[in-house]
Amino acid sequence: MSEKTKKIKIGGVCVGGGESVKVQSMCTFKTSDVEKTVKQINLLKDAGCEIIRVSVLDKEDAAAIKSIKEKITIPLVADIHFSTELAIKAIENGADKVRVNPGNIGGESNIKRVADCIKAHNIPVRVGANTGSIEKEFLEKYGKNENSLVESALKSAAYFEKYGVSDIVISVKASDAPLTVNAYRLLSKRSDYPLHIGVTEAGTEQMAIVKSSAALGSLLLDGIGDTLRVSITGDPIKEIYAAKRLLRAVGLDKNFVNVISCPTCGRCQWNSMRLAEEVTAYTENINKPIKIAVMGCVVNGPGEAKDCDLGIAGAQDYCVIFKRGEIMKRVEANAASEEFFKEIKALINGC
Ligand code: SF4
Structure with missing residues (x-):
């Protein structure tokens, strides 16, 4: 180097x-x-x-x-x-x-x-x-x-x-x-x-x-x-x-899907941990410079993950999916994972 x-x-x-x-x-x-x-x-x-x-x-x-x-x-x-x-x-x-x-x-x-x-x-x-x-x-x-x-x-x-x-x-x-x-x-x-x-x-x-x-x-x-x-x-x-x-x-390889996820806290009312693991596993070997966020709550999530290409944040019974900090849609909690993966696939295929 x-x-x-x-x-x-x-x-x-x-x-x-x-x-x-x-x-x-x-x-x-x-x-x-x-x-x-x-x-x-x-x-x-x-x-x-x-x-x-x-x-x-x-x-x-x-x-x-x-x-x-x-x-x-x-x-x-x-x-x-x-x-x-x-x-x-x-x-x-x-x-x-x-x-x-x-x-x-x-x-x-x-x-x-x-x-x-x-x-x-x-x-x-x-x-x-x-x-x-x-x-x-x-x-x-x-x-x-x-x-x-x-x-x-x-x-x-x-x-x-x-x-x-x-x-x-x-x-x-x-x-x-x-x-x-x-x-x-x-x-x-x-x-x-x-x-x-x-x-x-x-x-x-x-x-x-x-x-x-x-x-x-x-x-x-x-x-x-x-x-x-x-x-x-x-x-x-x-x-x-x-x-x-x-x-x-350390920033020497930028050609990968960077999944950021919050550690969760008492504000998190859905299983963001599981979705973060699933998204990480799914994108592990994709060599495209994409940033995806899985955040525990709608209070802080979209704001903290503003620079991400795609993100999701949850509340008790719904999640919001956002792109570059802008909320695109609100989905039922039980359909959140499926909807988010649809967006991830579209993002990856579009890059
Ligand atoms: S994004 Fe929300 S749930 Fe996650 S750590 Fe921050 S405040 Fe807690």
């Missing part, structure tokens, strides 16, 4: 240099299980995943990349630790990017071999640090904080720069929001490489989403972050849903 970062290409997808923020996730099956991995990637892609990462633990995983690539349409990132041979094999088999830690692939000569292979195949590399992989020298110098994370990440990038690799993505992940935010803010001042942002080991669904929203939301609102992962312990499809909603919440 940041205009200041360098634009690079991961397969057919551009990242950095003012491009839209790209949503990533990671497969949970062993990569050598091609059938399950391909099925998962295609489900994630249909949900909105734009770049997918797979782990490469052994030569079967590295070999599988070739077959997987033939059956998917989004760029594939191979994540390799501790092995030059696997990194090279993954690249030769068609990985669109590799995620490696140059500090653990066996010294200078091996870093050079991986760098040469990256250049020969014209792909980028992601390097970085998380709180579990900060280099000892920086840990001793700074302790576990944003300085040690950033220095460690920049040192990883320098290993590859030394051998002529310039398409680099960097990450500095922590498992808590404040350190993640501080680290990326510092890194964005020190580097113009595109940044992959994320909170690592964020936890199970609900807390992970809150942590990631706090951290990544802050960064995105600052204009920091070119690609992101909302890391969740669970089905990765949840990561994609959360990432898409986060991009909508």
